[in-house]
Amino acid sequence: MNGRQFALYLARDLHCVCGCVGREDTFVPQHRAGRGMGGSKVLDRPANILVMCSLVNGLIESDSKWASAAREYGWKISRWESPEETPFYDLASGTWNLIDNTYHRVITQKKAA
Structure with a gap:
């Protein structure tokens, strides 16, 4: 992934899915x-990429509670x-x-109050 592509993801997402808006260098x-080890580059398409802070990214890869939440929320x-x-x-x-493959996102449902 090049810097231009990542800039498009940042412009689309604006923040981590957890809600933090930290510095761009933490995203x-x-x-x-998942692509897996040496997996297909077909999975590099925009609809398959979310911007996350490095903390949440690490937690969903290493902590079972966060991994479960990531599956429930569609992050994984x-x-x-x-x-x-x-x-x-x-x-x-x-x-x-x-999200689509032209770097757009559409709200499908708001959380029930």
Whole structure:
């Protein structure tokens, strides 16, 4: 992934899914459906990438409670799921969103009050 692509992800997401808006240098791209070791570059498409802070990224990869929450919120999905059709929950806005491969996101549902 090049710097231009990452800038497009930052412009689309504006913050980590946890809600933090930290410095841009603390954000990393996270594959929703994992590529695995030496996996397919087909999974590098924009709908499969979320911007996360390095703290949350590390926690969902190493802590079982965070990994479970990441699956529940759509931050991590199975390889057989379509990132374009699987919404994710944004804690900051309290909304479920879909993202496409043209760096856009659309709110699909607001959190019930």
